[in-house]
Structure formats: structure tokens, C-alpha cells
Amino acid sequence: MNPLCTQIHYLLSPKSVVIVGASADYSKFTGRTVKYVLRHRYPGKLYAVNPTRTEISGIPCFPSVKDLPEAVDTAFIQIAAKGVPGVIEQCIERQVKSIIIHTAGLGESGEEGKKTQERIKAQIREAGIRVVGPNCAGIVNMTESMILSPIACYEIDDLPAGRIGLISQSGGLTGAYVSRAADRGIGFSYVISTGNEMDLGVSEFAHYLLRDEHTDAIAIFLEALRDVNLFREVAVEAMNRRKPIVVLKVGRTEVGARAAASHTGALTGADTIYDAFFRQYGIVRVETLEDLFEVPALFCKAKPPKGRNVGIITTTGGGATIVLEAAAQAGLQFPPPSDSAIREATAFLPSFAAKSNPMDVTMSGAGGGFKKGLELLMKDDTFDMIVGVVGTSSQFEPHLGVQPIVEVCKDATKPLVAFCNPNAADALRLFEKNGIPSFRTPESCGRALGYLVKYGEALDGFNRGKGQQRTADPDSPNAAKALNILVTSGQILTEYDSKRVLSTYGIAVTREKMTGDVEQAKQAAKEIGYPVVMKVMSADIPHKSEAGVIKLGVPSESELVAAYGELLAKAKRFKADVRIDGVLIQEMAAKGVELIIGMKRDASFGPVIMFGLGGIFVEVFKDVAFRVPPISLSDAREMIGEIKGEKLLNGYRGMEKMDCEAIASTLMSVAGLSLDLGEEIRELDINPLIVYPQGKGIRVVDALICR
Structure with a gap:
């Protein structure tokens, strides 16, 4: 275990804990922390600090941290903000190994709070103690029944432990994730609220979870990355380890962006950069709250398919159509079954049943038609993955569609997922128990399949040379x-x-x-x-x-x-x-296809490279792609393929194919330049860059550099 993981281990797997500011009143936040740590039977040593009591619910209570009988692994602090620096000093004196600060009213609330937080930061830095918070909802380790959080979702008894490690920059939303997932039988290995990230944050905890044997997928609710470089290292290692990172990033709209001198600056917003960064490093960006546990749950149970072909079998045409449309928007394909499969289906399906894709078995499910059809699609090499869509029978007659999915999944040779039209909670829990990915809505089902495919393609791209990046060489x-x-x-x-x-x-x-x-x-x-x-x-x-x-x-x-x-x-x-x-x-440059290549230096990410169709209307059409250097030749080629104008470069309607390799080479050169020269260049536009037919290269017609 490396030094960072060792330090975080005291937070996530403490053998002894003290709750500072503990209360015997379970209706208060300070009492709920005590209630939940006892309710879920934390196996380690427990102490409390409350100067008015000698015990709380059987937990030994002491006047202060310095009065504790031993140096504990973790202190959970939940007192008024003004008292926190004093408690931190006592923790240092008593050699407490790590600290969780639940207390709010520090860095997020006014100048006085910021000053207090900076004071605490100086204390812990000098002492070498690692801290999560302030203003965090605590830390939960479901694999060891360690609940250090006052969030009300922990009223739920027998919360399932799972293989998803959740990191959230929103403390309140952790309750939504835990309760909604538990209703489906989906569990987490850890639930980590990072709060103000005064010390430890998303990047550090992701670094730990990447190496954790209890975690197969990492889910992150993200507002902003504090340590981009560490997160980049985590993302690269996650690809090497084939451990998916799924992110729900808020802040797609950006109000009041700085006016930029270049086209690139005007087109490059903060969310645009995050999108590019996630795509570049195989990080799956999802759209909704439920996506953030449904998609990692899918990744924990299913390997990426070999291709994009989806086969759907259903007892309800409408639900299947919505799944199909959502998946189609994600770029998936729905070919008809093979001729032999259609012939076999004709033998057991009624004449009016659709034997195409989706295969709608209608009421023939009562005669075993659903299971037969599912087995047929599973063995058909046409399909890379299968979706079982079950109507109202999933809630009232699970033997018709739900049970066949469970049975077929035991010998499945390709990913099999399920969607139930009604809110069939029992069916969803049964699917979860049997390791079958399931979804509450048809849209989330279709989207999730798209995420699984794209993650697999990102892994393939990474293995083909994503690691061969052109890094900085300032002395060249x-x-x-x-x-x-x-x-x-x-x-x-x-x-x-x-x-x-x-x-x-x-x-x-x-x-x-x-x-x-x-x-x-x-x-x-x-x-x-x-x-x-x-x-x-x-x-x-x-x-x-x-x-x-x-x-x-x-x-x-x-x-x-x-x-x-x-x-x-x-x-x-x-x-x-x-x-x-x-x-x-x-x-006077010869005619070709006009393009733009640009670079903008971002305060968090450093240089960001842009590519797209150029000319005077670049800000109107906004047909551009982005990457964050260092980039590989594979990244550069992907950028070219991402723009809508890619067809103009690859022989659209009889046009000559353009020199895309020369474009990719130029992108690599601009990325290298931006890394080598560092802060010397703030923004760069090459517009237009004219590309000529294959073998004839490119020519920069106009350029602008801002320092």
C-alpha cells in the first residue's frame, strides 16, 4: 500500500473512532451519527467526546480528545465551527491518525469561515494528518459496517454492501443515492462525502478505490476537480486495470464566461473541457442521478460487448421502442435476426407476433415463448448484447418474463440486461440478486448500453496506443x-x-x-x-x-x-x-477544406486543444472537438472523426479524400508546442488551416497567438 493509500485507509477502515460533539438525543444531527454507527454494528472501538456525559448509549464518553485512553484511527468532528481548530490541536497532541470534519460554516461561508479553514489547513499540514471535509456528510464503509454519517438514509436496516465505490462532492445527495439504490438491492462498497476538500478530495479517494479489492467500479458526483494531474494519473491507471470510472458532472451551462480574444477561447467553456477530458481518458459521463448507480452496477456485472448490435425481446412493443430509440441515439444498431433465427421463431410464435428486432412475443410468453425467443437471440451471432423488456407481468406474473431472464442469464454468453415497464420493485431486486443489470426506465436502459459499448471502445483505443503520448519537452x-x-x-x-x-x-x-x-x-x-x-x-x-x-x-x-x-x-x-x-x-493558397486548430490555456487543466471546421463561421456552427494534452496520435485521429464535417474530409459524394494524417500530425505538433512553451502562450488560433487531398498536406493561412 503506497503512503497516500495508507493514510486514507485510516479514514475508510478505522479500527477505532471518536465522535467529537456526540449527543444522546437521536433527533439531532449530532445524535444521529451515534445512532447509525451503533445501528449498523460498527465492529471497532468507539469513543465519544461530550464534557457533560460519561457515556452515550453505552459508548464511553470523555471531556476532550486529549482525555481519550488511546490514539484512535479517526476522529469525527461535529461541533460549532469556532471550536474546530482547538479540537484539531487536541487531535494532533493525542496522535489521532485521521479526521472527518462534518462541521459546516468554514470555507464555504464568508471571510471569517475561510480564515478558520486556512488556519486548520496549516495545522494539519504541519502535523501530517489527513482530513476529509469540512462540510462533509461523513464516510461509510459498507464492507465493514462502518457508518460515520448523520444522513437519514442510514435509518434503513440491512443496507446491502456492493461493489461500487461512491465519491460525492454533495453530502446531501449521498442519501439519495444510498436510499434509491437500496430500494433496488444495489449496494456500495464505500460512500465518501468530500465536502470542501480542504485536504483530501475526489482525486485522492479515487486513487484509493482504484486499488481497493472490494470495489469494481467508481461512481463520482462531481462539481469540479481540485487536482487534475492526480485524477489524470488515476484515469490512466483505471484504464490499465479495466476498472470503470462513472461521473455525474454538474455545471453544463456556463454564465458570464470571460470574453476571449480568439475563436478557441470563445468556444472553450469549462464544461467543454471536462467533456473532452472524460472522453480522452475513458471516463463515462452520465446524465441523471439514477444513472450514477445503474451504470456502475451494469459495469460490475457485464463486460463490454464485442460490437454495437443489440437484440431486443419484449412482451410490450411501446416499452421496447423507447429502449431502442434511446440506444439508437447512443449510436447502437438493431439489425434483424438471422434468417435461421427467424425460421425457428416462426415455429413457436403466433403469426401476428413480430419476429424482427424487437422480437415481440405478445401473449405467447404464457406458453414459454419469451424464454424460447430469448434463448434464440442469445445464440444468434448477429447480436452482441440482448435486452429483455417485460410488461405488467413483471409485477404480477413474474414467471412469464422475469423468471425466464433469470434462467437464461445463468448460461449467457453475451451481456443481458432487463427493463420492466411497471415499477416492479420485487422484479428489480430479483434481477440484482442474480447479477442481472436492470433499469427503472427505458431511457436509462438504452443510455446505459451505449455507455457500456463506448467504454469498451475506449479500452480498445487505449490498448492500441493511447499511452504513446507526446509529453512536454521545454528544453527542445x-x-x-x-x-x-x-x-x-x-x-x-x-x-x-x-x-x-x-x-x-x-x-x-x-x-x-x-x-x-x-x-x-x-x-x-x-x-x-x-x-x-x-x-x-x-x-x-x-x-x-x-x-x-x-x-x-x-x-x-x-x-x-x-x-x-x-x-x-x-x-x-x-x-x-x-x-x-x-x-x-x-x-494565394490553393483551395481545399478550411479547418481550425486552436489552443486555450485553462487554469485547472492547462492547455486544451480544439479542432474543427474553420473559416469565419466557426463560432456559428461550433463543429469542433477538444482534447487535453498530452495527446496521442490516436487522440488526434479521434478528434478528426468526432466533428460532423468529418464527411467532407473522407470523400463525401465523390470528393477527394483529404490528408487526415497531415491534420493529425499538426494536432500533435500544436499539442507539443502548448506543453513545451507552458505559460508563454495563453491562446492560439490557426484559422483557416487548409487541408489538401491525401499526400498533399496542409497549409496555415492565418494564425493568432495570445500570450
Whole structure:
């Protein structure tokens, strides 16, 4: 066990516990913690701190922590905020190994609370004690009957232990997860509320659960990641260990985002980055509260299927159709059964029964039709997974559909899941008892199958080379050359200087020359060859088309001379005190498909790479994909495949296929540049990047770097 896991182990598996602020009144929060730890028969040593009592419900009670007869593994603190620093000091003096602070009113509530929390943070850092909280709902270890939480869901007797480790940044929601899951017979190995994450947080507990033998899947309710780098390490190791991480991340809408200088900045919101990060590291992002225990429960029972083909057997057409539509939205497919399967089905199904997919056995289920049909689909190589949809019989006549699913599952050779139309609690518990994934709604059933397939595909992609990432190399010759350009530039680089930086990383740019007067411009155009493009270079004009300071396809010297003065005049009309570096004379790039590649530096994640269809309407169509460096070539190729415009790159309606490998290579170079140069670059746009047919590469036509 590594040092971090050893420290967390005292919190999650303590052999001795003291409840500070314990009450004998079970109607109070401070009494409920005592009630639940006793109710669920915690097997370790228990102590309480309450200066007015000598015992509470048989638990020995002491005036203070320093009066305890031994150094305990964990202290659970539930007193007023102002008294917490003093108790922490006593815990340090008494050599308590770990602390849970349930107390609220600290870092989340005003300046005084923040100061108190910072004081506590300094105390524990100096002492080397690990803490969860403050403002947390406690910690539960169901595998050892250790309930240190006042949440009312622990009134439930005989809560099932399961194989899902739950980490939640919302304390109150832990009760919803535990009670809803228990109603289905679904249990957790651990329930961890992280609160303000003053010390330990989501990343640290995920690190522990990844190595825990009682946990097969990790479920996380997430508001924000505090330690992205550790979580990235956890995610990579989770892929290696094939232990799924399922996240319900709130905050899809972002209000009041900072105005950005680049297109990339405008398109890259916080939730967009989380989406990219999750996709990149095989983390399954779910949509609803029930998804957060149904989907990990599915992963605990079923391995990812070999493909995307789903077979559905049902006693109710409507319910099956909703499952089908939800799964289809997740990208799954529903081919008809094989010809031989249809012939076999004809022998036992009535003529009016649908023998396609879904296979609707109607009332023939009473004659064993459901079980026969289920066995038929299970052995049909057409299908990679099977869904059994049962109507009202699941509640009132379980022998018709529910029991056949249980029986067939014993010898199942592919994933088999179940959905019951009515709220058939007994049937759902029976499925859970027999290791059959089941769902309360048809939509959640269809979505979950999609998650299972995509997780399997993420594992396959990871195994094919996800680990071969281009990491930071700040001492490389390329970085040194780029840095020399950056240190002599302002906050916003001109297109010319931005392209010079890109060129140091081998990224192909247009042939061009910077000119300071019309004579230099004439000479440059003669060397490059007409027609040319003319652009005013000014850090005050990051988007040249908006100011009209760009002229395309200048065919001759006479028109170049006329345009030169005209462009300078437009620049001055756009901004009276505009700073002009010169006029760029550039080759007229051949036509191809216009793309955008960008980078934005995020405070938490660092550089974020964007790719999509480019041009002036990039912010309108928003057809873009994101990744968080370091990335692999596989990541770069996936980005290309994720945009809707991917068809334009792969021979749409007879068009030539574009050089996608050159795009992927450029994405890798931009990712490397963003890592090597670190804080030197805040935002980067390459727009447009023109890609040409296979073997003909790419060309950067315009670029913008913001420092």
C-alpha cells in the first residue's frame, strides 16, 4: 500500500473512532451519527467526546480528545465551527491518525469561515494528518459496517454492501443515492462525502478505490476537480486495470464566461473541457442521478460487448421502442435476426407476433415463448448484447418474463440486461440478486448500453496506443527557437509572428514576406508570384476580416500599389492610434477544406486543444472537438472523426479524400508546442488551416497567438 493509500485507509477502515460533539438525543444531527454507527454494528472501538456525559448509549464518553485512553484511527468532528481548530490541536497532541470534519460554516461561508479553514489547513499540514471535509456528510464503509454519517438514509436496516465505490462532492445527495439504490438491492462498497476538500478530495479517494479489492467500479458526483494531474494519473491507471470510472458532472451551462480574444477561447467553456477530458481518458459521463448507480452496477456485472448490435425481446412493443430509440441515439444498431433465427421463431410464435428486432412475443410468453425467443437471440451471432423488456407481468406474473431472464442469464454468453415497464420493485431486486443489470426506465436502459459499448471502445483505443503520448519537452531546440520569438513580442502576436512560432515546430505555413513600404511589397509579390494576398499586420487587429484590412487575389503590381494605401487607411479608421508592423504579402493558397486548430490555456487543466471546421463561421456552427494534452496520435485521429464535417474530409459524394494524417500530425505538433512553451502562450488560433487531398498536406493561412 503506497503512503497516500495508507493514510486514507485510516479514514475508510478505522479500527477505532471518536465522535467529537456526540449527543444522546437521536433527533439531532449530532445524535444521529451515534445512532447509525451503533445501528449498523460498527465492529471497532468507539469513543465519544461530550464534557457533560460519561457515556452515550453505552459508548464511553470523555471531556476532550486529549482525555481519550488511546490514539484512535479517526476522529469525527461535529461541533460549532469556532471550536474546530482547538479540537484539531487536541487531535494532533493525542496522535489521532485521521479526521472527518462534518462541521459546516468554514470555507464555504464568508471571510471569517475561510480564515478558520486556512488556519486548520496549516495545522494539519504541519502535523501530517489527513482530513476529509469540512462540510462533509461523513464516510461509510459498507464492507465493514462502518457508518460515520448523520444522513437519514442510514435509518434503513440491512443496507446491502456492493461493489461500487461512491465519491460525492454533495453530502446531501449521498442519501439519495444510498436510499434509491437500496430500494433496488444495489449496494456500495464505500460512500465518501468530500465536502470542501480542504485536504483530501475526489482525486485522492479515487486513487484509493482504484486499488481497493472490494470495489469494481467508481461512481463520482462531481462539481469540479481540485487536482487534475492526480485524477489524470488515476484515469490512466483505471484504464490499465479495466476498472470503470462513472461521473455525474454538474455545471453544463456556463454564465458570464470571460470574453476571449480568439475563436478557441470563445468556444472553450469549462464544461467543454471536462467533456473532452472524460472522453480522452475513458471516463463515462452520465446524465441523471439514477444513472450514477445503474451504470456502475451494469459495469460490475457485464463486460463490454464485442460490437454495437443489440437484440431486443419484449412482451410490450411501446416499452421496447423507447429502449431502442434511446440506444439508437447512443449510436447502437438493431439489425434483424438471422434468417435461421427467424425460421425457428416462426415455429413457436403466433403469426401476428413480430419476429424482427424487437422480437415481440405478445401473449405467447404464457406458453414459454419469451424464454424460447430469448434463448434464440442469445445464440444468434448477429447480436452482441440482448435486452429483455417485460410488461405488467413483471409485477404480477413474474414467471412469464422475469423468471425466464433469470434462467437464461445463468448460461449467457453475451451481456443481458432487463427493463420492466411497471415499477416492479420485487422484479428489480430479483434481477440484482442474480447479477442481472436492470433499469427503472427505458431511457436509462438504452443510455446505459451505449455507455457500456463506448467504454469498451475506449479500452480498445487505449490498448492500441493511447499511452504513446507526446509529453512536454521545454528544453527542445524547437521550444528555444519559439521562445526567442515570443520574448520579443507583445501580448498579442501578429499573424506573421504567430506563423514564425508555428514554423519552429515544423508546421507548414504559406509563403510570405513582411514589408514596410510599397516598394518592398512590390518586390515580395514578384518573388512569391501573383496573385497574392495582402494583410495589415497589427497586434491591435487580431481578426483582420472584421476590420477589412485583408485583400485576396491581388493580380498585378498596379492593383497591389492601389491596395497598399487603401488597407493602411482602413486600419487607421478601425483604430485611430493603431500600431502597424507592416503589410504581409502572402501567396494565394490553393483551395481545399478550411479547418481550425486552436489552443486555450485553462487554469485547472492547462492547455486544451480544439479542432474543427474553420473559416469565419466557426463560432456559428461550433463543429469542433477538444482534447487535453498530452495527446496521442490516436487522440488526434479521434478528434478528426468526432466533428460532423468529418464527411467532407473522407470523400463525401465523390470528393477527394483529404490528408487526415497531415491534420493529425499538426494536432500533435500544436499539442507539443502548448506543453513545451507552458505559460508563454495563453491562446492560439490557426484559422483557416487548409487541408489538401491525401499526400498533399496542409497549409496555415492565418494564425493568432495570445500570450
